[in-house]
Amino acid sequence: MSIAVYDRKVSFQEIYQSVEKKAYYQKLTTLVSIGAILLYFVFSIIQFDLGSISRKWSPERASRLFLDTYAHKDHVVMNWKDTSKISVNFEGDYRYQYPSFPEWLERIGDGKDIAILTFNSGSKAIFRDDKIIFEQSKSEDRKFIFGIGDNGKPYAEAYDNDGNEKDLPNWIRVTESKVEVRPSLYERIQIYKRKVEVHRYEFGWKYFWFDFFSPLKDYSLPEALSLIFSNERIEPDKTNFELVLSEISDNEQWMHGTVLFSILETLLMAVLGTLLASLLGLPLAFLAAYNITPFKFIRFSLRRLFDMLRGIDMIIWCLIFVRSFGPGLFTGIFAIAFTDTGTLGKLMSEAIENADNKQQEGVKSTGASTILQHRFGIIPQIMPVFISQSLYYLESNTRGAVILGAMGAGGIGLQLLGAIRTGNDFENVGYMAVLIVLLVTVMDQMSAFLRRFLIGIEKN
Amino acid sequence: MCPKKRGTLLLLKKNYFMSQNAITIESLEENLKVLARQRAIYSVLFIGAIIFIVVSGVGVANQYNAGSFTRGVENFFDYPADLFSDAFEAGWGWFGIVLSFIPALFETFSAAVFSTVVGASIALILCPLATINLSPNQVTVQIVRRTFDILRSFPELVFALILLYLMGKSIVPAIIAVTLHTIGAMGKLFSEAIENIDMKPVDGLKSVGARWYQIICFAVYPQVLPLVLSYSLLRLEINVRASTILGFVGAGGIGAYLTASLQWRYGDEVLAIMFLLVATITALDYFSSYVRHKLIGKISA
Numbered sequence: 001m002s003i004a005v006y007d008r009k010v011s012f013q014e015i016y017q018s019v020e021k022k023a024y025y026q027k028l029t030t031l032v033s034i035g036a037i038l039l040y041f042v043f044s045i046i047q048f049d050l051g052s053i054s055r056k057w058s059p060e061r062a063s064r065l066f067l068d069t070y071a072h073k074d075h076v077v078m079n080w081k082d083t084s085k086i087s088v089n090f091e092g093d094y095r096y097q098y099p100s101f102p103e104w105l106e107r108i109g110d111g112k113d114i115a116i117l118t119f120n121s122g123s124k125a126i127f128r129d130d131k132i133i134f135e136q137s138k139s140e141d142r143k144f145i146f147g148i149g150d151n152g153k154p155y156a157e158a159y160d161n162d163g164n165e166k167d168l169p170n171w172i173r174v175t176e177s178k179v180e181v182r183p184s185l186y187e188r189i190q191i192y193k194r195k196v197e198v199h200r201y202e203f204g205w206k207y208f209w210f211d212f213f214s215p216l217k218d219y220s221l222p223e224a225l226s227l228i229f230s231n232e233r234i235e236p237d238k239t240n241f242e243l244v245l246s247e248i249s250d251n252e253q254w255m256h257g258t259v260l261f262s263i264l265e266t267l268l269m270a271v272l273g274t275l276l277a278s279l280l281g282l283p284l285a286f287l288a289a290y291n292i293t294p295f296k297f298i299r300f301s302l303r304r305l306f307d308m309l310r311g312i313d314m315i316i317w318c319l320i321f322v323r324s325f326g327p328g329l330f331t332g333i334f335a336i337a338f339t340d341t342g343t344l345g346k347l348m349s350e351a352i353e354n355a356d357n358k359q360q361e362g363v364k365s366t367g368a369s370t371i372l373q374h375r376f377g378i379i380p381q382i383m384p385v386f387i388s389q390s391l392y393y394l395e396s397n398t399r400g401a402v403i404l405g406a407m408g409a410g411g412i413g414l415q416l417l418g419a420i421r422t423g424n425d426f427e428n429v430g431y432m433a434v435l436i437v438l439l440v441t442v443m444d445q446m447s448a449f450l451r452r453f454l455i456g457i458e459k460n
Numbered sequence: 461m462c463p464k465k466r467g468t469l470l471l472l473k474k475n476y477f478m479s480q481n482a483i484t485i486e487s488l489e490e491n492l493k494v495l496a497r498q499r500a501i502y503s504v505l506f507i508g509a510i511i512f513i514v515v516s517g518v519g520v521a522n523q524y525n526a527g528s529f530t531r532g533v534e535n536f537f538d539y540p541a542d543l544f545s546d547a548f549e550a551g552w553g554w555f556g557i558v559l560s561f562i563p564a565l566f567e568t569f570s571a572a573v574f575s576t577v578v579g580a581s582i583a584l585i586l587c588p589l590a591t592i593n594l595s596p597n598q599v600t601v602q603i604v605r606r607t608f609d610i611l612r613s614f615p616e617l618v619f620a621l622i623l624l625y626l627m628g629k630s631i632v633p634a635i636i637a638v639t640l641h642t643i644g645a646m647g648k649l650f651s652e653a654i655e656n657i658d659m660k661p662v663d664g665l666k667s668v669g670a671r672w673y674q675i676i677c678f679a680v681y682p683q684v685l686p687l688v689l690s691y692s693l694l695r696l697e698i699n700v701r702a703s704t705i706l707g708f709v710g711a712g713g714i715g716a717y718l719t720a721s722l723q724w725r726y727g728d729e730v731l732a733i734m735f736l737l738v739a740t741i742t743a744l745d746y747f748s749s750y751v752r753h754k755l756i757g758k759i760s761a
Contacts, residue, residue: 313737328525331525
């Protein structure tokens with residue numbers, strides 16, 4: 001190039017111009033491509049109606065769900081007709097009714113005041129037979145009165161310290177049939193025409209180890225564990241060890257036993273699927289490699305088989321298998337095994353074809369049979385690739401098995417789908433999400449460790 | 461990628477050094493025998509473990525599966541046969557059905573393209589912060605990397621199901637979920653690519669007093685651009701699958717039609733959708749491998 005330039009004796013000006021021209025075009029291409037991407041964004045925002053996010057997204061609902069993942073709540077319900085009965089239950093479930101008032105709810109016998117509820121922040125809700133008085137513990141010390149008016153509709157009033165009426169703050173919403181009061185995330189009062197419902201939130205997962213009906217429900221985990229070593233039996237027909245274990249695994253709210261079993265199911269799906277794929281894929285790969293198999297017909301048909309197995313997606317295999325094997329592990333195992341046999345077969349047959357044939361010739365020169373030639377000439381060369389690829393697939397199949405589970409193959413994916421669809425057990429959703437992330441991370445670390453241990457790749 | 465050392469080799473080295481004080485042929489042969497025996501034991505244990513996992517796993521699976529294994533194998537071809545016979549009954553009309561699903565396929569496909577483009581752009585902007593040789597400080601590196609890790613290890617399904625619950629059924633939650641996962645996965649790949657770049661252009665720009673963003677724009681991005689494009693194409697393929705699956709759990713697109721047809725047992729429609737999906741994914745596979753070979757050829761040239 002440079003010789004040609006000297007031959008033509010071009011001036012510096014010309015070289016400079018050509019370089020400048022090139023730079024100009026480069027700049028133009030960059031600008032045009034950035035512009036095209038921006039145009040595409042505008043097009044997509046219109047196409048997918050991304051503006052609908054702001055309309056559909058209700059921050060209130062989201063924050064309540066998020067709150068539900070790390071906090072629990074107790075419901076206090078009072079009927080206006082029969083104010084002597086106040087029911088207190090856990091998470092609003094009528095089965096989890098507290099037999100007596102908890103310590104934050106104080107019953108007062110005298111006439112109009114029925115009970116005082118103390119929130120975590122120190123604010124108080126006083127139950128009366130015709131209204132609820134809410135006293136905020138903030139510096140202003142304001143007072144609110146909610147009740148049912150003469151016209152049968154719920155009302156809300158706000159007073160300052162001197163008893164003067166004030167405007168309602170924006171966290172009180174009054175509609176025809178309901179007054180909704182939410183002074184903070186952890187406090188909520190709803191006044192309906194027929195009843196009043198107070199939600200009192202507290203941080204943490206309650207009844208995580210032992211459920212509401214368990215004989216151990218008042219024990220913390222360390223206390224329960226120390227029970228194992230004590231001689232006194234809680235239940236006469238069971239040892240304490242058995243009791244603690246069975247109470248934890250049969251926990252009705254958190255379902256530790258079921259959840260752990262479904263985690264194992266998902267893991268089994270991934271491991272068995274990958275194992276079957278590699279056990280099938282390696283021999284088939286040998287048959288599909290041209291330096292091993294002389295028959296063109298076998299090679300060709302195996303190649304097309306790999307293409308078909310690989311091309312039909314894992315989800316479609318899952319849909320086909322779920323019809324024949326029913327919902328369960330086999331569906332997931334075979335969906336994974338079929339797809340990955342195709343992928344591994346293709347990869348490994350290419351690796352075998354690319355293997356150095358000098359080693360094979362060396363083994364051949366000692367008079368070894370064909371099988372021994374392959375065993376000592378080719379397998380040692382492809383083994384590291386095979387192991388590392390299988391481990392990579394194991395890693396990604398763990399993720400895949402969670403998704404296959406939601407599509408009908410059982411396991412933790414199905415549990416998660418169920419928990420989200422019920423819509424009020426978001427603490428369980430959070431718990432399962434954490435477990436899934438843990439499972440995926442552990443499998444990642446383990447496969448990285450095994451890869452290092454078996455093949456000894458140093459980190460580049 | 462290419463492995464350099466193997467476990468047995470390391471083992472041999474260790475034993476060799478242990479007996480180094482007197483190397484004789486006998487001791488070496490003894491050593492070899494010990495190693496051979498060890499190896500045999502390991503292989504037997506390994507094969508035993510695999511057989512154990514397969515047998516016990518199949519046992520457990522058979523126990524908890526809704527249908528039995530043998531019946532499943534017998535019925536394996538029933539469903540595909542049903543599908544094909546339904547499609548055959550539809551006759552030439554089947555091609556009309558295939559065409560009628562193309563708008564839905566386009567919706568899923570463009571959702572995948574959009575999340576790939578957005579995810580890759582965000583990852584590309586963030587990844588210089590996650591590389592040790594370029595980041596302004598080490599705390600940022602750790603924060604950005606851990607963020608990538610978290611985004612990557614959440615399966616899209618978890619994000620998408622929660623967002624679907626919050627925002628109602630539309631394709632937007634699927635786009636957000638796939639984008640978040642893409643950021644995590646691509647961020648890691650890109651930052652690894654950036655870690656391995658040639659640092660000379662960076663030093664050159666530094667020496668003429670370029671600012672940080674100028675260094676990134678003119679010395680870093682041009683080096684990794686071909687890799688970025690090829691990874692993005694690979695990711696696009698994965699994202700098409702992912703958005704189909706998310707459509708299956710309620711996020712619209714072709715996945716939603718697939719659920720409906722499956723529930724109504726319209727075999728011809730199911731087969732049409734499956735055909736479209738397989739065709740799209742295979743076409744993408746070939747296209748992306750073609751472009752990637754071209755791009756990688758460009759890198760090595």
